[in-house]
Amino acid sequence: MGLIxxxxxxxxxxxxxxxxxxxxxxxxxxxxxxxxLGKKYKKVNEDYFSxxxxxxxxxxxxxxxxLQTIDELLTKAKKEKINDYEELNSALIDIxxxxxxxxxDLPTEINFDGDLPTVALIVGVNGVGKTTSIAKLANRYxxxxxxxxxxxxxxxxxxxxxxxxxxxxxxxxxxxxGKENSDPSSxxxxxxxxxxxxxxxxxxxxxxxxxxxxxxxxMELEKIKRVIGKLVPNGPQETFLILDATxxxxxxxxxxxxxxxxxxxxxxxxxxxxxxxxGIILAxxxxxxxxxxxxxxxxKMDDLEIxxxxxxxxxxxIGE
Amino acid sequence: xxxxxLTDKLSNIFKRLRGQARIxxxxxxxxxxEIRIALLEADVNFKVVKNFLExxxxxxxxxxVVGKINPSQLIVKIVHDExxxxxxxxxxxxxxxxxxxxxxxxxxxxxxxxxxxxxxxxFLKNKQKKKVLLTACDVYRPAAIDQLGQLAKSIGxxxxxxxxxxxxxxxxxxxxxxxxxxxxxxxxxxxxxxxxxxxxxMEELTLIKKAVNPEEVFFLVDSASxxxxxxxxxxxxxxxxxxxxxxxxxxxxARGGSALSIRYLTHLPIKFIGVGEKVGDLDIFHPDRMADRxxxxxxxxxxxxxxxxxxxxxxxxxxxxxxLNGSFNLDDMLAQxxxxxxxxxxxxxxxxxxxxxxxxxxxxxxxxxxxRTFEIxxxxxxxxxxxxxxxxxxxxxxxxCLGSGKTMQDINKVLKKYEQSKQMMEQMAKMRKNGGGGFxGxFxGGGFxGGGFxGxFxGGFGR
Numbered sequence: 139m140g141l142i143x144x145x146x147x148x149x150x151x152x153x154x155x156x157x158x159x160x161x162x163x164x165x166x167x168x169x170x171x172x173x174x175l176g177k178k179y180k181k182v183n184e185d186y187f188s189x190x191x192x193x194x195x196x197x198x199x200x201x202x203x204x205l206q207t208i209d210e211l212l213t214k215a216k217k218e219k220i221n222d223y224e225e226l227n228s229a230l231i232d233i234x235x236x237x238x239x240x241x242x243d244l245p246t247e248i249n250f251d252g253d254l255p256t257v258a259l260i261v262g263v264n265g266v267g268k269t270t271s272i273a274k275l276a277n278r279y280x281x282x283x284x285x286x287x288x289x290x291x292x293x294x295x296x297x298x299x300x301x302x303x304x305x306x307x308x309x310x311x312x313x314x315x316g317k318e319n320s321d322p323s324s325x326x327x328x329x330x331x332x333x334x335x336x337x338x339x340x341x342x343x344x345x346x347x348x349x350x351x352x353x354x355x356x357m358e359l360e361k362i363k364r365v366i367g368k369l370v371p372n373g374p375q376e377t378f379l380i381l382d383a384t385x386x387x388x389x390x391x392x393x394x395x396x397x398x399x400x401x402x403x404x405x406x407x408x409x410x411x412x413x414x415x416x417g418i419i420l421a422x423x424x425x426x427x428x429x430x431x432x433x434x435x436x437x438k439m440d441d442l443e444i445x446x447x448x449x450x451x452x453x454x455x456i457g458e
Numbered sequence: 459x460x461x462x463x464l465t466d467k468l469s470n471i472f473k474r475l476r477g478q479a480r481i482x483x484x485x486x487x488x489x490x491x492e493i494r495i496a497l498l499e500a501d502v503n504f505k506v507v508k509n510f511l512e513x514x515x516x517x518x519x520x521x522x523v524v525g526k527i528n529p530s531q532l533i534v535k536i537v538h539d540e541x542x543x544x545x546x547x548x549x550x551x552x553x554x555x556x557x558x559x560x561x562x563x564x565x566x567x568x569x570x571x572x573x574x575x576x577x578x579x580x581f582l583k584n585k586q587k588k589k590v591l592l593t594a595c596d597v598y599r600p601a602a603i604d605q606l607g608q609l610a611k612s613i614g615x616x617x618x619x620x621x622x623x624x625x626x627x628x629x630x631x632x633x634x635x636x637x638x639x640x641x642x643x644x645x646x647x648x649x650x651x652x653x654x655x656x657x658x659x660m661e662e663l664t665l666i667k668k669a670v671n672p673e674e675v676f677f678l679v680d681s682a683s684x685x686x687x688x689x690x691x692x693x694x695x696x697x698x699x700x701x702x703x704x705x706x707x708x709x710x711x712a713r714g715g716s717a718l719s720i721r722y723l724t725h726l727p728i729k730f731i732g733v734g735e736k737v738g739d740l741d742i743f744h745p746d747r748m749a750d751r752x753x754x755x756x757x758x759x760x761x762x763x764x765x766x767x768x769x770x771x772x773x774x775x776x777x778x779x780x781x782l783n784g785s786f787n788l789d790d791m792l793a794q795x796x797x798x799x800x801x802x803x804x805x806x807x808x809x810x811x812x813x814x815x816x817x818x819x820x821x822x823x824x825x826x827x828x829x830r831t832f833e834i835x836x837x838x839x840x841x842x843x844x845x846x847x848x849x850x851x852x853x854x855x856x857x858x859c860l861g862s863g864k865t866m867q868d869i870n871k872v873l874k875k876y877e878q879s880k881q882m883m884e885q886m887a888k889m890r891k892n893g894g895g896g897f898x899g900x901f902x903g904g905g906f907x908g909g910g911f912x913g914x915f916x917g918g919f920g921r
Contacts, residue, residue: 193502201498264707264735265568265680294735296612297572297605302808304600347599353823382568386501386684386715409567412653414686442702 168197168415168454172230176223186223186401187196190230197417197454200387203424204386207233231455233291238420238447244429245404246444248279248340248376255287255333257341257366257373261359261396262380265346267408271380271434272342273305274442280309284339284366288313289329291322294346302344309439321360322346323365330369343374356399363400376403378431381418389418393426404431405443411436415454464714465495465752468537473584477528486533487516493537500713501684506544506722513540538753544718545745550702550727553673554588558637560645560670563704564663564694565678567651570706572602575648576609577740583615586645593633594619595626595666596650606648615738616642626650626666627705634670642879647672654693663698674701676729679716681707687716688723695724705743706732717748786883788844790837791876795829802851828871831864835872838862 146407171193179186187208195206210233211226220226250256258275262268269292276286288306290313292298299315306313314332316325327344332339345362348355366373379402381389396402410433419430430445471492475485490511499508517536525892553559562570562579575592582588590612594617596602603619610617618633630647637645649666652659667675677691677700694700705717708731721728728743836844838861843850850858855869862868 158826194503195498198501198686201495263710265570267568277660295605296603296608297603300604301599301601324889349707353820382680382683384566384680384686384690386682386687387499388501388682388710389684392682409653412566412656412686413689414684418684451573 168193171196172223172455172458176227179223181225182215182221182223193419197391197415198386198420198421199417200390200424203237203421206424210427227455231451234420234451234455235447238423238451240263240427244447246274246431247431248431250284250339252372254370254373255330255338255341256375257330257333257343258376258378258434259343259345259363259366259369259374259400260378260380261345261402262347263349263392264380265297266347266380266385267434268292268347268380269301269305269344270437271378271406271408271442272302272344273309274434274439275432276305276311276340277309277439278442279340280311285337286311286340286342287329287333287338289341289343290315291324291329292327292344292346293317293320293322293325296348306400316390317381323361326362327365327369330366330373334369347369353440356395359399374400377401378404378406379428380406380408381420381422383407383412383416385416387421390421390425393422393428397426397428402426402428402430406432406434407441408432408434410434411441417454464496464500464672467499467744468493468753471496471532472530475533483519486515489533490515497715497718500718501687503685503688503715503719503723504720505688510540510544511720528782534753538749541718541752542746542747544722545748546721546727547745549742549744552582552729553701554582554586554644556673557641557643558591558634558645558675559643560634560637560647561674562647562649562663562667562670562673563671563676563678564649564698564700565651566653566680566690567599569651569678569680570732571651572596572605572648573609573735574676574704574706574730574740575606575646576613576615576737577732578730579610579615579644579646580613580737581740582644582646589641590615590644590646591633591642592617593635593645593647595632595647597622597624597626597628597629598650599768602648609737626662627669630666633667638822645670653853654690654697660693660697663694667698674729675699676702679703679705679720681705681710681714681716683716688719691709691724693722695726700724700726702727702729704728704730704732709733709739721745786849786880788836788839788872791879792833795832799829815885831868832872832875834862835864835869838840838864847873 147423172190175186175189175193179189185304190211191204191208194207195201199207207230212228213227214220214233215226218229220229248256248258260268260272260275276288280286288302288311290299290302292302293316303313303315305311312332314325314329316322316328322345329343330341332338343362343366345359346355348359363374363377377396377400379393379396381392385392393402393405405419405422405428407419407430411418422428430447431446433443433450435441435443471489475489477753493514494507494511497510502510514533514536518533545705552561556560563575563578565571579590579592582590592606592615594603594606596606603622607617607619618636620632621630626649630645633645633647636642647666647670649663650659652663654660675698677694679687679691691700692705703720703726705728706716708714709715716747717728717731720726728745731741731743733739733741776790779791835858838858839850843854843858850869852874855866858864858869893901
């Protein structure tokens with residue numbers, strides 16, 4: 139007996155209400171399909187695998203990882219003479235799980251060490267929910283007793299600064315704001331400067347949404363990164379790529395492009411409370427080895443959870 | 459631009475196919491397998507992929523390509539036709555004949571509704587001379603109304619808002635009444651982003667729709683979205699009733715597969731694509747042209763249209779005349795460069811021309827930087843120098859160096875390019891006397907593949 143029984147035991151303790159509720163929609167279709175598939179093919183055969191392939195692809199896992207996973211699953215099924223779909227499902231989780239973790243401990247929480255503030259740069263394409271995610275992260279670490287500063291580095295999108303300022307108001311946090319269309323790196327400099335001088339623990343830097351193929355905007359990001367490094371030598375210690383759960387295979391391209399400009403230390407996946415399965419996070423981990431750190435599960439301030447791979451995969455494949 | 463990677467993959471597949479003297483059934487199967495992966499990687503819905511491949515296969519077999527000597531063209535044509543079919547075949551007009559007409563924008567969070575509302579308003583105002591009222595019905599997202607307000611101001615269109623404490627249904631009703639009272643032609647309603655499973659908010663959309671009875675209800679699709687797009691669009695369509703789609707963020711390098719899926723699965727047309735961050739960056743969606751683009755066949759029609767919109771015909775005529783009588787100077791070169799620049803980014807233009815090499819973002823940035831250098835250098839010259847570049851000797855060049863902050867090398871590069879262009883012009887002039895001729899495009903393109911811009915930029919302007 140492998141991972142699956144461990145997981146079942148883990149989940150019989152009802153300690154993950156919000157996580158489960160938020161993910162419910164995402165996973166129900168997926169797990170239902172797996173179960174239906176199992177019922178349809180009492181015995182595991184080639185058709186079973188080709189349908190399984192479709193299910194994974196439909197979850198945005200991507201062709202590469204899907205084919206790789208199916209391959210491994212086939213080998214395993216042959217070797218261990220598995221022909222029962224429940225066992226096969228658990229083997230599937232095993233494979234996805236060990237591919238993702240790769241026998242390493244993956245970080246989730248933001249790490250605080252040293253005297254200088256931890257600067258977290260928040261990047262992503264337009265409309266993935268950067269500003270909202272910042273508010274949620276700020277809320278999380280404020281509640282953990284950290285002194286948090288918000289920096290409105292998106293001076294480009296109309297209304298972006300106001301949006302962050304409103305969140306700052308609601309959360310009772312300081313927000314550093316520049317003029318509209320002013321140079322974002324100067325706003326960032328002001329923010330980080332204040333944070334260093336006034337002993338903040340965490341600086342969350344909002345940036346303008348940018349398509350990853352827009353060279354100028356990517357250069358601007360590089361400049362922001364350099365400016366941070368002047369005040370906090372090892373900063374930004376964290377760079378989070380915010381990714382919408384509905385994103386398809388372009389998510390990998392996005393992660394790759396941003397990673398070249400500033401090393402991405404983690405993905406925050408948003409809108410996981412919809413119907414999307416967010417399989418793209420598996421593809422990104424597989425191709426770029428960037429782990430998911432947080433997961434946005436709703437519209438409320440505290441709807442942000444640490445990413446828990448076990449729960450995610452369990453929900454994805456088994457459901458309730 | 460979306461579809462680029464799909465285009466690359468497909469053209470590779472076809473290239474290999476062309477290498478085959480004869481096509482066997484196993485060739486076709488092999489090709490279909492590769493097309494399948496290319497489409498799936500492009501986020502085309504897997505159901506669509508399945509159907510697509512079946513259709514292609516059937517047609518390929520039906521048309522008896524197997525065994526023919528040069529069947530690859532035929533297969534490309536079959537794939538092309540199928541893609542056109544997926545995309546919807548014909549263009550769809552925007553339904554705004556009635557006055558006032560109402561357009562409602564709906565979709566998930568972050569798909570670009572507010573930005574698109576402004577782009578649509580801009581489009582209707584400038585291209586169709588409509589009086590537009592933007593209506594802010596997103597009372598949930600912080601600062602959404604500010605955003606719309608700023609955009610409305612920048613394009614010179616009125617915005618209607620009642621703040622965030624009034625229900626969106628009431629706001630939209632009042633907006634429509636205002637439109638009737640004050641003779642607006644089109645009311646555009648920007649609604650809040652919502653998940654398709656949020657019953658309450660979906661109900662709100664239904665109520666708004668009932669209240670204002672819109673001519674168009676557009677669902678915004680993010681070009682980077684994946685397999686779930688269809689499910690979401692479907693739920694919106696069932697609950698609210700849509701009339702079409704607008705694809706946003708089409709200028710990214712998203713694979714754009716959702717564009718290939720939703721029309722086919724919902725039978726609703728895609729009407730616009732958002733191709734940039736500025737309010738003017740909204741294009742009408744042309745299925746056939748898009749299919750050409752997907753298959754790497756370029757899109758000259760769009761290019762010519764863009765050129766016609768942007769080119770200053772008088773200016774072009776002046777330049778052409780100057781070229782033809784050999785009095786082409788640095789001022790003219792700069793003017794010409796600026797004209798080409800108006801068409802959009804270099805990479806964007808090249809993509810529209812069939813058979814042009816692809817350039818990477820770095821190459822593009824380099825070329826654009828070089829153009830900027832040209833402009834700076836030329837602007838640092840005196841009027842006399844610009845008209846008679848031959849008087850530029852060392853001391854003058856040195857002065858330009860100091861004035862422009864550029865190096866001697868930069869200046870020499872400009873002059874060299876000028877000489878080349880001038881030579882080209884003279885040749886053109888000769889050719890023209892013999893009856894040929896187009897619009898010679900000279901371009902500071904030292905840095906990119908092929909060493910410059912094609913000489914015959916679509917001709918016919920200003921003659």
